[in-house]
Amino acid sequence: MTTQSLRGDAVGIEQVTKIYGEGANAVAALKGVSLTIGDNEFFTLLGPSGCGKTTLLRILAGFEQVSAGKVFLFGEEIEQLPPNRRPINTVFQHYALFPHMTVEENIAFGLKRLGREPAEIRARVGEVMEIVRLGGFAHRRPGQLSGGQQQRVALARALAPQPKILLLDEPLSALDLKLRQQMRVELKQIQENTGITFIFVTHDQEEALAMSDRIAVMSQGEVQQLGTAQEIYERPNNRFVADFIGDANILAVTVLGDDDGSGYRRCRTAQGMEILCAGSGAPGSTPHVSIRPERIAIGAVGSMADGIACDVERVVYLGTNRQFLVCLADGLKLTVLVPNALRAGSELQPGDKAVIHVPPGTAQLLKD
């Protein structure tokens, strides 16, 4: 990627490295991360704790300095700007609402620091309070609000100065499940209505998949894969992504041949089963493949023409779905997920014989 293309986007991150500590104690939190984020994009940094996603966010906000690399905002380098000179606002993980100020004062804080006129401030505060549906709470203090309300105040406070970029640091992690699901929809709507670029940090893959235009999956200070939710889920790049996003059966295989025109490669598992895999891999190489459990079909013996025989070892009822652990004749164990609505395999019990089918291209070759 060239510097030129970075400059056209809302955010350009070029070879950013962050090292904490010195000498022998030095730990690299980011190892040469490069990516671009477009204007009006809902962009998510997804990864387990310690993967560097929060560090990257803090670098964008200006709370941390890069050890090396460049950060561009609409083509301008901003590494040297202090946080108060960046048109970027943050929704903090713990909200960080000023406890000694009312809701109104919290929301007006940024506008006052920008030196806006009192009338304009009043109008804008009212406006964003409408956006986050907080009417009537103007004179409460943060301590008197519920977690969900505090979250809305934090969002309103960050939206009020109309930043170019809004950073959200796991803003939903402190809410309970129902509220979290509701806020996902609202956040996405607010992002679409305001047209502000959202950069969202989370370790919750479901959250990331539900809201994002694009997702950067991070691990150990590096971007593992960058793409839309569907790309990341269905075409994981490597073992980490396949494992981290959703459930996956990960198998070691040997690539037997080149693409035979069907778009798939013939591979053999260690136990000897042959499958047609998507993705690339040189013949003779021994990569891993990922097979999503819900892409495998299962049924009673005789229900499928080209089924592979297996033993049902365990059946777990999960509400929407039913999960099977099956063992193939060659000893390979696979997890299979079937929606209960399909009724497929609903009669199967542990100890029964069954057949499974792995459609061509279901298995995705990984880069390790």
Next chain:
Amino acid sequence: MAVPLPAGSQQETAAGLSGRDRLLLLAPALLMITVFLILPLGFILVYSFLTKGTYGGVIWEFSTAAYEQFLFERDLFTDELVFHASYLQIYGRSIVQALVATTASLIIGFPTAYYIATRPPSQRNMWVFLITVPYWVNLLIRTVSMLFIVRDEGPLNTALMATGLIDQPIRIAYTDFAIGLGLVYSYLPFMVLPIYAAIERFDFRLLEAGHDLYADRWTILRQIVIPLTRPGIVAGCLLVFIPSLGSFIAPDLLGGGKNLMIGNTIALQFQSSRNWPFGSAAAIILLTLVLIVLVIFARRAQQAAVASGR
């Protein structure tokens, strides 16, 4: 990795203060204490090795006379140094007096701290407050009020005589006992508070475990509670012992100025006796004693912390 490491000053605090800003903020307080406390301590160290001036002050001539004076007396006639123990006795008495005060404070303070820590949480703050208030009341006034009570004709003796328990006032004021009483009274809150803090953190489920394993109350106190709250007990003892050792007001008022302790001996050299080098030497010895005690306990606390894997 060939990445330039950030300089320390680049690391900022949340409020955006760089290392240099923080040094600038810290400097005035450190400077104030360095110039007006550490430097003066250096001065008395130097003065303790000088020759005493006739009307106070010093003559700039190196001498160890001030330190010799602790152990020896110059015989007026033969000009020989003769061993004499009166200053050693003052130090000895001060140490004993401070130890007694510390022990007495511990005997009252530990049960008090324990009792407070086992009150319902809502009451604890009130109790702690009750223990704290006397500390903030002027030490001089508290000592004066103690003197007022224990005087021969004071309320204590009057009350005792009125009840017919005694027909002569008991002599308490101007005795070592009065000094000890004054010291306990002065520094008791220092004993209670750290022990309270330690017991409050104590996991009382261990008591149930102890009882479950057939220990009785007193065994549990000796073998579980006291060992686990030892850091608080040690801190309390230090906080009583150290100020007691260098105390001035209690021996001065309650001892009537005749039962001297280290503090009075030092003050005297800068008031009527006018022997600055000797006073400085006495102060340096006191300071050394205090530092030795502090270092010993700091080291032991560190070892204990390492041993318990913290």
Next chain:
Amino acid sequence: MARARIDLKRYPAFGTLTWACIVLLYAPMLVIMIYSFNELRSITNWGGFSLAWYWKAITNPQLHAATFNSIVVALSAATLGTVLALCAALAMSRGRRLRYQDTGFAIINLPLMVPEIVTAIGSLVFFLAVGIQLGLLTIIIAHTVFCIPFAYLPIAARLQGIEGYYEEAARDLYASRWETFRFVTLPLMLPGVIAGYMLAFIVSLDDFIITNMVAGPGATTLPMAIYGMVRTGFTPEINAISTMMLLVSALFVSASYLIGRAGDRKYNAQ
């Protein structure tokens, strides 16, 4: 039954000793308060209620001067000490550990470690040696030194309880470093600052040993005046002055305690 359960935590006699402790701490002060209202000059017998000794104390011109000096000293030393402690606490309680953090902390707490009598003669010798005229100025300087740790401890404790993200949020919302301090850090740490200031004020008002050494002729403070009076003979006037000073101290400490608690409640209410 719940009632019949033995309370494993209880030790017999501990409650009694606690009350003994409270009595020991408060009885002398209560007695002196009661006797301050004694009509008789005799400090032994009770001759009826009277405010005569208070009147005598209040109208004593020597005490006026001493009180004035004490207040001037306490206001100056507490203010200066609190400002220095506030700056030091900001430097020490925020961000990564400084390389000189432990040394800094040791120096700030040094005035609490050195026996007061040693500090007293050290200051005396120092002021005379460098030629600073003994008087109110030297008292203020000496008091400022020990006011620093007393103000520092509550301020630093408060500051450590304030998460760094409030300041980050302020910076994020376009506040300069000064505005961040002015509108966020200072209001949040204010209860600690007030508590620290009050403690420093009381400690300065109470000090006798150091003051007595560095005062020089002429600059008499209230504790020095009381000491002088006790030395020349015990009169009920001393009881009256003591009672008044006692109440002032108790008032200050209670206020600082309540302000600290109110601060906690205000910001942590959920």
